[in-house]
Amino acid sequence: MINPIYLNSEVKEQMKQSFRENGMIKLPNFLTRDVHNKLLEDIKKQEGKGEKVPDRFSFRQYNQIKIVKDLSKQLSELISAIIGKTVKMQFNIRGYGHRDYTLIHDSELSGKKIEFFYVISPPWDSAWGGNKVYTGSDEPLVFAPEDNSFCLVDKRKDMNSFIQYINHRAGNNSYIILEGF
Amino acid sequence: MKTDIFVNRSVIDSKESLKKQFDISKPFRHVLVKDFLNEPRARKIVQALKKEKFEEKEADLFHLYQTKDLESTNNKVLKEVYSLFSSSEFLEIIKEITGIKATKIDMAGSLYKDTNYLLCHDDQLSGRKIAYILYLSEDFKEREGGSLVFFNSKDKKPTSIAKKYPPLWNSLMLFEVSPISYHEVEENISNKDRYALGGWFH
Numbered sequence: 382m383i384n385p386i387y388l389n390s391e392v393k394e395q396m397k398q399s400f401r402e403n404g405m406i407k408l409p410n411f412l413t414r415d416v417h418n419k420l421l422e423d424i425k426k427q428e429g430k431g432e433k434v435p436d437r438f439s440f441r442q443y444n445q446i447k448i449v450k451d452l453s454k455q456l457s458e459l460i461s462a463i464i465g466k467t468v469k470m471q472f473n474i475r476g477y478g479h480r481d482y483t484l485i486h487d488s489e490l491s492g493k494k495i496e497f498f499y500v501i502s503p504p505w506d507s508a509w510g511g512n513k514v515y516t517g518s519d520e521p522l523v524f525a526p527e528d529n530s531f532c533l534v535d536k537r538k539d540m541n542s543f544i545q546y547i548n549h550r551a552g553n554n555s556y557i558i559l560e561g562f
Numbered sequence: 563m564k565t566d567i568f569v570n571r572s573v574i575d576s577k578e579s580l581k582k583q584f585d586i587s588k589p590f591r592h593v594l595v596k597d598f599l600n601e602p603r604a605r606k607i608v609q610a611l612k613k614e615k616f617e618e619k620e621a622d623l624f625h626l627y628q629t630k631d632l633e634s635t636n637n638k639v640l641k642e643v644y645s646l647f648s649s650s651e652f653l654e655i656i657k658e659i660t661g662i663k664a665t666k667i668d669m670a671g672s673l674y675k676d677t678n679y680l681l682c683h684d685d686q687l688s689g690r691k692i693a694y695i696l697y698l699s700e701d702f703k704e705r706e707g708g709s710l711v712f713f714n715s716k717d718k719k720p721t722s723i724a725k726k727y728p729p730l731w732n733s734l735m736l737f738e739v740s741p742i743s744y745h746e747v748e749e750n751i752s753n754k755d756r757y758a759l760g761g762w763f764h
Contacts, residue, residue: 549749
């Protein structure tokens with residue numbers, strides 16, 4: 382289900398080292414094509430529910446689906462291998478389109494340390510907004526939505542994350558993100 | 563500073579009715595003063611503002627362009643507006659409309675280009691009593707975005723949209739800064755530039 386390249390023990394070792402050095406790692410072509418497509422298909426079967434708290438967020442929330450549950454064991458093993466300790470995961474499935482965003486919120490300032498996200502997206506122009514941004518004392522980390530990519534981020538003490546407002550140039554395009562910690 | 567050189571006589575004459583509107587307006591106290599400046603003066607100000615240097619500002623909450631505080635501007639026309647707004651005569655008029663006594667101001671120019679926005683927040687910061695925006699763009703239609711949006715609130719948290727004010731040429735918006743003054747500037751979805759002068763009375 383996860384691209385077999387990432388399950389190779391030598392590659393795992395490289396990823397572990399890279400994560401330790403950079404505090405983040407991005408893995409393109411993360412799931413096998415059939416699993417990626419099934420995931421998208423199953424999510425699209427749901428209508429999702431628009432969630433908005435104006436001073437905090439706006440997005441579409443989807444229910445958990447079976448294929449993600451099936452995937453989670455393999456995923457938690459991989460994450461554990463990269464960060465060097467076992468993890469217990471939780472995640473949300475959300476959709477972001479025009480007028481959606483999340484804002485940095487005080488209650489999240491001392492948030493979770495390790496975060497991950499997986500994206501299913503049409504070809505995306507970052508001028509549409511929707512980038513996932515990690516800010517802190519260093520240069521911000523900016524992740525443009527990229528289909529079938531997986532990112533793992535070690536949020537240092539002073540780091541906050543948000544999803545940039547998506548502007549009208551996105552038209553009817555939207556992407557799906559599985560966010561977890 | 564002679565206020566009536568700048569401000570329309572009709573505005574000064576209707577302070578009482580403006581005060582009433584300010585007090586009864588929901589979801590928090592505010593008033594939109596139409597045809598605020600004498601027309602030629604407003605034209606001069608927008609021409610001057612377009613010559614100022616605007617810096618791009620981008621964070622989770624906003625993407626827009628802004629000038630430095632105009633207290634330090636070298637532009638004569640903008641200096642005059644700054645002096646007008648901070649004059650005791652003008653602050654007295656603001657007090658008569660809002661019932662709130664202010665002693666000093668902030669003022670900066672803002673520019674929202676296509677796709678720019680300012681998301682929901684309450685403006686609260688120590689000392690801010692009244693927020694103001696003087697709209698200096700040719701009229702926007704509501705579908706073109708750029709509206710000032712006020713939110714209803716429950717338990718001091720913003721809930722639904724209460725009111726929308728598309729930027730109306732030469733009108734002055736005044737609203738009271740409070741724990742429930744939740745507002746946003748909708749994304750500009752037109753190719754028009756949305757210029758305004760704004761800030762706070764402290």
